């Protein structure tokens with residue numbers, strides 16, 4: 001078993017050419033160490049602009065390990081990155097132990113700006129939610145969206161902090177609609193919009209996925225017997241040129257359950273219907289235990305059953321900062337052209 005220092009050095013070596021390319025294209029947000037595949041399960045080191053975000057999910061890092069890792073990364077990148085350590089190994093306790101090395105300094109906890117494909121993003125090493133504000137394994141997909149959105153109407157479903165919407169706007173989309181039920185996440189999306197004043201403004205719909213997408217798709221909204229549904233924004237039926245569907249693994253609401261293992265169809269079907277006849281749907285499944293080939297078959301079957309057979313399907317893997325030994329990364333992204 002290599003030491004953490006050896007594993008980190010190997011990870012940095014493996015990323016040399018990727019990091020050069022990313023810096024050249026205006027990206028300073030990327031994964032520097034993907035522990036599950038690179039020799040320390042449950043440990044990740046991510047750069048978010050000026051910050052180095054270290055997260056441990058199984059075992060806490062010792063003071064010396066943390067300081068040595070920080071020093072190694074800063075010297076490899078020739079950048080004095082601000083250290084934020086979120087130890088999520090004990091029931092998600094974001095520890096701030098009394099030793100100052102575990103307490104990030106004031107500037108490290110401040111709101112910062114990171115960059116990806118030349119776009120500005122709000123980054124915060126520690127905030128009320130669990131995940132960092134930008135999912136790094138989706139960078140290639142956002143790059144694809146930026147390169148493929150010129151003149152298109154774009155619908156970004158489960159938008160979170162609207163990174164996909166922003167990429168579409170940066171790519172020259174004529175209209176971008178972000179949909180999510182969490183106002184706090186959309187608020188970061190609005191901040192992201194404000195951080196890129198040169199881009200056309202985006203739209204934001206705060207709604208549960210199920211009533212929103214079913215209205216867009218022209219489908220009825222199912223009501224459970226005897227249960228009154230909460231109110232939801234009314235939307236007219238319509239289609240978009242490019243639809244992006246990246247749901248969480250599991251989430252339950254009054255309107256339905258998002259369950260990527262047992263029921264992808266109920267998410268996918270209305271999303272297909274909300275995609276224009278000659279449009280593109282990008283869909284994701286981030287559940288590691290779902291095999292790509294099974295999920296791909298399911299997706300294609302669902303489209304065929306709806307009378308919307310897929311003309312072309314393309315797999316869009318994450319970049320090399322998310323290596324996978326078995327070539328089966330948890331995040332699977334398919335581009336479906338109708």
Ligand SMILES: C[S@@+](CC[C@H](N)C(=O)[O-])C[C@H]1O[C@@H](n2cnc3c(N)ncnc32)[C@H](O)[C@@H]1O
Nearest residue numbers: 158159160180181182185208209246248251253
């Ligand atoms: C994993 S994130 C999606 C990542 C996002 N696509 C991105 O580009 O970063 C999950 C998002 O789904 C939203 N969400 C979960 N269940 C939802 C529902 N039923 N309706 C609308 N949004 C939902 C959450 O608020 C959260 O922002």
